[in-house]
Amino acid sequence: xxxxxxxxxxxxxxxxxxxxxxxxxxxxxxxxxxxxxxxxxxxxxxxxxxxxxxxxxxxxxxxxxxxxxxxxxxxxxxxxxxxxxxxxxxxxxxxxxxxxxxxxxxxxxxxxxxxxxxxxxxxxxxxxxxxxxxxxxxxxxxxxxxxxxxxxxxxxxxxxxxxxxxxxxxxxxxxxxxxxxxxxxxxxxxxxxxxxxxxxxxxxxxxxxxxxxxxxxxxxxxxxxxxxxxxxxxxxxxxxxxxxxxxxxxxxxxxxxxxxxxxxxxxxxxxxxxxxxxxxxxxxxxxxxxxxxxxxxxxxxxxxxxxxxxxxxxxxxxxxxxxxxxxxxxxxxxxxxxxxxxxxxxxxxxxxxxxxxxxxxxxxxxxxxxxxxxxxxxxxxxxxxxxxxxxxxxxxxxxxxxxxxxxxxxxxxxxxxxxxxxxxxxxxxxxxxxxxxxxxxxxxxxxxxxxxxxxxxxxxxxxxxxxxxxxxxxxxxxxxxxxxxxxxxxxxxxxxxxxxxxxxxxxxxxxxxxxxxxxxxxxxxxxxxxxxxxxxxxxxxxxxxxxxxxxxxxxxxxxxxxxxxxxxxxxxxxxxxxxxxxxxxxxxxxxxxxxxxxxxxxxxxxxxxxxxxxxxxxxxxxxxxxxxxxxxxxxxxxxxxxxxxxxxxxxxxxxxxxxxxxxxxxxxxxxxxxxxxxxxx
RNA sequence: GGUGAGGUAGCUCAGUUGGUUAGAGCAUCGGAUUCAUAACCCGAAGGUCAGGAGUUCAAAUCUCCUUCUCACUACCA
Numbered sequence: 001x002x003x004x005x006x007x008x009x010x011x012x013x014x015x016x017x018x019x020x021x022x023x024x025x026x027x028x029x030x031x032x033x034x035x036x037x038x039x040x041x042x043x044x045x046x047x048x049x050x051x052x053x054x055x056x057x058x059x060x061x062x063x064x065x066x067x068x069x070x071x072x073x074x075x076x077x078x079x080x081x082x083x084x085x086x087x088x089x090x091x092x093x094x095x096x097x098x099x100x101x102x103x104x105x106x107x108x109x110x111x112x113x114x115x116x117x118x119x120x121x122x123x124x125x126x127x128x129x130x131x132x133x134x135x136x137x138x139x140x141x142x143x144x145x146x147x148x149x150x151x152x153x154x155x156x157x158x159x160x161x162x163x164x165x166x167x168x169x170x171x172x173x174x175x176x177x178x179x180x181x182x183x184x185x186x187x188x189x190x191x192x193x194x195x196x197x198x199x200x201x202x203x204x205x206x207x208x209x210x211x212x213x214x215x216x217x218x219x220x221x222x223x224x225x226x227x228x229x230x231x232x233x234x235x236x237x238x239x240x241x242x243x244x245x246x247x248x249x250x251x252x253x254x255x256x257x258x259x260x261x262x263x264x265x266x267x268x269x270x271x272x273x274x275x276x277x278x279x280x281x282x283x284x285x286x287x288x289x290x291x292x293x294x295x296x297x298x299x300x301x302x303x304x305x306x307x308x309x310x311x312x313x314x315x316x317x318x319x320x321x322x323x324x325x326x327x328x329x330x331x332x333x334x335x336x337x338x339x340x341x342x343x344x345x346x347x348x349x350x351x352x353x354x355x356x357x358x359x360x361x362x363x364x365x366x367x368x369x370x371x372x373x374x375x376x377x378x379x380x381x382x383x384x385x386x387x388x389x390x391x392x393x394x395x396x397x398x399x400x401x402x403x404x405x406x407x408x409x410x411x412x413x414x415x416x417x418x419x420x421x422x423x424x425x426x427x428x429x430x431x432x433x434x435x436x437x438x439x440x441x442x443x444x445x446x447x448x449x450x451x452x453x454x455x456x457x458x459x460x461x462x463x464x465x466x467x468x469x470x471x472x473x474x475x476x477x478x479x480x481x482x483x484x485x486x487x488x489x490x491x492x493x494x495x496x497x498x499x500x501x502x503x504x505x506x507x508x509x510x511x512x513x514x515x516x517x518x519x520x521x522x523x524x525x526x527x528x529x530x531x532x533x534x535x536x537x538x539x540x541x542x543x544x545x546x547x548x549x550x551x552x553x554x555x556x557x558x559x560x561x562x563x564x565x566x567x568x569x570x571x572x573x574x575x576x577x578x579x580x581x582x583x584x585x586x587x588x589x590x591x592x593x594x595x596x597x598x599x600x601x602x603x604x605x606x607x608x609x610x611x612x613x614x615x616x617x618x619x620x621x622x623x624x625x626x627x628x629x630x631x632x633x634x635x636x637x638x639x640x641x642x643x644x645x646x647x648x649x650x651x652x653x654x655x656x657x658x659x660x661x662x663x664x665x666x667x668x669x670x671x672x673x674x675x676x677x678x679x680x681x
Numbered sequence: 682g683g684u685g686a687g688g689u690a691g692c693u694c695a696g697u698u699g700g701u702u703a704g705a706g707c708a709u710c711g712g713a714u715u716c717a718u719a720a721c722c723c724g725a726a727g728g729u730c731a732g733g734a735g736u737u738c739a740a741a742u743c744u745c746c747u748u749c750u751c752a753c754u755a756c757c758a
Contacts, residue, residue, distance in 0.1 A: 222684090296752080378692075381707065382707080394721080540718080617756095653758045
């Protein structure tokens with residue numbers, strides 16, 4: 001860990017403004033970064049915490065279209081929802097900005113111009129689909145058509161949601177513009193590429209300096225660099241009308257690629273926050289830059305953005321990128337489109353003033369090294385058995401006793417016993433233990449150390465039993481309660497990064513201003529004679545009914561999903577009998593079947609078509625085992641032009657029924673007596 | 682299939698450069714206690730460290746193979 005840094009700049013991934021924030025986002029990057037920053041602030045270090053909404057890109061324009069509003073309306077809506085939710089949840093950004101801001105447009109534009117003037121980009125002319133009615137180029141998502149692989153008629157230009165294939169728009173059969181419904185034409189367009197292939201050595205050198213990064217992060221970067229052909233040039237501009245306009249000649253109707261402009265958003269936000277001093281944080285080698293992100297963003301933050309910054313030349317590069325894995329929910333992947341999520345803004349309503357319970361749960365179960373699962377049962381247990389039973393209880397019993405015995409005045413300590421000294425000594429080690437874990441981004445460990453401090457308090461009370469001693473040795477009890485109060489105060493300090501609302505309540509009960517980290521090593525923060533306020537419960541038990549309500553809510557959206565995903569593909573355009581009769585479809589029988597090596601989905605089949613015996617490659621391995629389908633009757637299109645797949649010539653296509661789950665089934669005669677070669681018409 | 686990350690007690694996770702009976706929290710069971718939100722405190726039980734083979738005096742840790750999960754990627758006429 002380099003120690004010669006004078007200040008830290010922390011960025012948290014810019015959330016995309018096409019939906020609200022859910023617990024996966026929080027656990028992945030916003031909560032860890034907030035804990036880190038709060039801790040550093042408490043230590044009195046110079047640190048900035050930057051975030052904002054990512055408001056450009058195609059999905060937002062699609063959402064706008066769907067809802068019949070402008071893209072600006074969409075981002076305004078979600079920028080507000082997200083910003084408000086973060087604030088209420090206690091994510092303490094120094095600024096929560098947005099990439100549609102003027103400053104950002106200017107900054108991103110200037111940044112591009114610098115790279116352009118330096119000749120960093122390569123220009124390339126490619127053919128893209130163009131909608132002549134809407135008079136614009138179509139992003140892949142704007143094109144629908146028939147999937148060339150599974151024949152799903154409503155596949156998108158980038159992927160088919162039915163069979164999961166990644167497509168390129170030009171592969172689609174009968175492409176249609178989703179803007180106007182018209183048939184798009186291919187038209188030449190110029191775009192600017194970042195030649196990552198040429199920059200690879202520099203990026204390699206950069207990564208080599210950071211072998212200390214988390215293994216998931218470093219490993220994934222390495223896999224990008226080492227993979228087959230290494231890094232590939234990537235287009236940094238798009239033919240679109242929503243985004244930052246490309247600031248060069250001949251770039252009418254083009255905007256910056258959303259992943260080019262988004263990370264520059266960190267810079268723009270810093271500029272907005274401190275217009276006169278922002279450069280100190282971005283250009284001075286004594287600044288430590290840290291990006292908190294989820295694992296889906298690794299390539300952008302560890303390869304593309306650093307490459308952009310290097311080529312620009314003025315900027316520092318990230319010293320660390322502590323990316324978390326993903327959080328699942330009740331065993332299933334969190335999904336915005338399937339509404340399988342716990343939305344932060346809804347949580348804040350359903351569990352009013354319980355920010356810290358979620359903060360605690362998410363941190364203790366954060367997906368630091370592998371994907372993790374959030375369950376409501378776990379949430380309840382963590383609240384009831386840890387926050388209430390250990391932390392809340394210790395504070396409560398200490399304060400109750402203080403009021404009972406001393407009317408809320410802190411008693412003076414007398415002579416310390418050996419045990420007292422041992423406790424005080426241990427007490428002083430906690431801030432360092434917690435700090436050490438936080439410095440290494442081990443948030444779960446740090447949090448559990450914090451709880452251990454509360455455990456220490458409970459044990460101290462149980463061991464010394466002041467409620468018994470009060471009858472025989474009042475002087476001794478004063479010392480004990482004084483120490484218990486010191487522990488409580490130190491808890492208030494070290495819990496602040498994790499559960500700031502609780503920390504605030506604690507300080508107010510203790511009738512103290514919020515003390516900083518260095519005070520946590522002291523054992524005399526609570527001065528004798530100081531008057532504390534009336535105690536109140538820090539945490540309330542969460543009853544089964546509340547948890548059940550949340551589970552029911554999820555179940556409901558699951559049911560709704562099932563109902564809506566059984567979607568029937570829309571009818572295709574009318575065709576002629578002539579066209580149909582051109583297809584020669586026969587009944588055939590599978591004679592042999594084997595897996596095509598090095599593939600997951602392909603089977604190589606020998607089919608007796610009645611006419612001949614031929615080889616067909618078919619993508620059915622997920623649904624049928626080779627040995628189980630020998631002798632199976634199938635329908636086969638025999639006059640389809642042959643095509644090579646994985647080096648094997650496929651001479652026909654097996655017709656399959658396909659349901660909305662993407663599952664496939666053979667189609668064959670239901671009566672016997674239909675020999676191979678029987679025509680299907 | 683390739684690449685990367687994982688697979689350790691019922692659950693969530695630690696296990697440093699291989700070194701004595703594999704650790705913690707929660708859950709479970711037993712005990713003690715009553716200041717405290719039936720909370721706390723003490724104790725017990727719980728693991729062929731995914732499976733197999735190998736290297737070694739010694740392997741959760743190193744090597745190889747198999748298998749499962751996640752991500753990126755390839756294949757789906």
